[in-house]
Amino acid sequence: MTAAEIAPVRLSVRPWFKDHCFNGRIILPAVEAMDLLADRVQAAYPALKTDIIRDARFGRFLEIPPAADGIDIIIELLALAEDRVRASLLTRKQMKSMARMTQHCEMAFGGAQETILMPWPETDEPPSMQVSCQRIYQELVPFGPAYRTLQGQVNLGGDWALARLRTPDLPPDHPGMGSPFCLDGAMHAACVHGQLLVDFVPFPVGFDARSITIPALPGSEYIIKVRLRFRGADHLIYDLLILDDTGRIRETVLGLRMQDVSAGRIRPPAWIRAALPGTL
Secondary structure, eight states: OOOOEEEEEEEEOOGGGGGOEETTEEBOOHHHHHHHHHHHHHHHOTTSOOSEEEEEEEOSOOBOOTTOSEEEEEEEEEEEETTEEEEEEEEEEEOSSSEEEEEEEEEEEESOOOOOOOOOOOOOOOOSEEEEHHHIIIIISOOOGGGOOEEEEEEEOSSEEEEEEEOOSOOOSSGGGOOHHHHHHHHHHHHHHHTTTSSSOOEEEEEEEEEESSOOOTTOEEEEEEEEEEEOSSEEEEEEEEEOTTOOEEEEEEEEEEEOOSTTOOOOOHHHHTSSTTOO
């Protein structure tokens, strides 16, 4: 069995990370963790493409201290096959008698290079609700300015959401992955839709597959389509489709799992829970 490659890495804290907060804590965005892992995979396995990601799991938040300009992390790479590598991001905390390792996320890069698509039923159904993005970022997804990428208003239906976003004019660390703000904003739209349905704020904890067909560019606008696949008592599963204005698919995500990560302490405001009675 192939041994895992383990390397210490110093993660530079970008100024805009401080706009990504949850429950009063600065949290490393999942999209930034994916970019970081993709960069290390590409450096270690130059022939392996990183635009296909499968079986991503975001197990524990990586909290960033407010004054930190960097964080010491550990990246573990394990070759699963000639064309697939599993990458994990961990941190080490020294206890009195031992060091404790915490895994924050893991995912597999590579594999078959087909574009991951899903049957995407078009609908003429008018939205049941429209929410302004100003209100979204004040009450539903309270992130700072850098991550307020949704534009105008989000249209919401019983099992779908439609939105536009604009990526900030910030260069990505891993250009092959495109602007990380694009997928981040698409997950905001899913979070807003989910708050119509459940009595918790759904937060992404993993997905089945992600395909980057054409990397999103900084300072550009995109169309976001969200489709609910499954609604459970404690989690929701969505598919995401990111398009440009010409209708080209830029990115797809299948099986985005969203669930409560606050142990019930953070709940949606009453006005959105009451907005679509009896839908679904």
